[in-house]
Amino acid sequence: MNILKDGDRIHLVDKKSRHYALSLKAGDVFQLSGETIPHDQIIGQPDGTVVTLSTGRRMLALYPTLSEYVLKMPRGAQVLYPKDLGVIIQWADIYPGAHVFEAGTGSGALTMALLRAVGDRGHVVSYEAREDFARTAMKNIERYLGPVPNLTVRQRNAYEGIEEGALDRVILDLPEPWQVVPHAATALRSGGIYLSYVPTIPQVMQTVEALHRTAVFSMIQTFETLLRTWNIEGRSVRPDHRMVAHSGFLTVARKVGPGFGPCAAVESSGEPGLVDEVIE
Structure with a gap:
């Protein structure tokens, strides 16, 4: 199980799939439009856990994908x-x-x-x-x-x-x-x-x-x-x-090696560079 740790870069995600990035630090507090949650309430929780902000708003706390x-x-x-x-x-x-x-x-x-x-x-x-x-x-x-x-x-x-x-x-x-x-x-x-x-x-x-x-x-x-x-x-x-x-x-x-010269890849079936014909 992946655990959210002090120093990790994580995202909080709301129900509209909006992402808010933060770096976890013991003792810090995350603030969003007047709502807050101490980082200490997130640290130690599993990746993908549901956290609750001060006004009752629920968000996901997770490690972001590369994208x-x-x-x-x-x-x-x-x-x-x-x-x-x-x-x-x-x-x-x-x-x-x-x-x-x-x-x-x-x-x-x-x-x-x-x-x-x-x-x-x-x-x-x-x-x-x-x-x-x-x-x-x-x-x-x-x-x-x-x-x-x-x-x-x-x-x-x-x-x-x-x-x-x-x-x-x-x-x-x-x-x-x-x-x-x-x-x-x-x-x-x-x-x-x-x-x-x-x-x-x-x-x-x-x-x-x-x-x-x-x-x-x-x-x-x-x-x-x-x-x-x-x-x-x-x-x-x-x-x-x-x-x-x-x-x-x-x-x-x-x-490529010398003597062949430049050529364009052949387009076929909607895929660039792919050719339907198979030569055996």
Whole structure:
């Protein structure tokens, strides 16, 4: 059983699914619109317990999932939405033991997703040009994951180069990823995967052009993910009026041997990069 402990970062959740983040500290008091509850009444309780505020309002006290945590953690830079984090892990094929390069670190949301995917046998190297962003990111990461010996954060500008080599994956969340593409072409191992996230099509166009110019990237594809939740209440079944629509475009490419040249992944059955035909 997971027990809520002094020093833990937890969320209190009301019946409207609104989350309120707090760090438990013995002797402190949580306040919300004139209602209070001492932290001591939460510390020692099991994860997911129901707590009662001073006016009788009941809330859930629980450890947040990574998706919930990143939306409420302190931010230095804008974070990637959970819908994009999950897609990045899948399409970049981040696997246990992988050696992954990331730039920039931002507030640490993508870094945490990468760390959980590579596991203890893998390693993540993250470049962040701004010291204040890097400092905020490390606090967020260590608050949620604890000590992370398999993470190296460098205050460096990825546009100027990538120090590491033989990388399995290069993941970029930068305004001008095309400036890093030539460095990624050298730093990635053969068969390695490049992925970048940008909010606009002009940025995508420049990135894809840069990938073509290197002559070592193939299977290039760009897509976006739209997330729409549904309201299910008895016989009232409808999509929610609001959705998390466009947030950014993901461009994925594979580093290959010389002589093959760039090619686009074939679209089939509504799934990018999948082909119906099976060749035996």
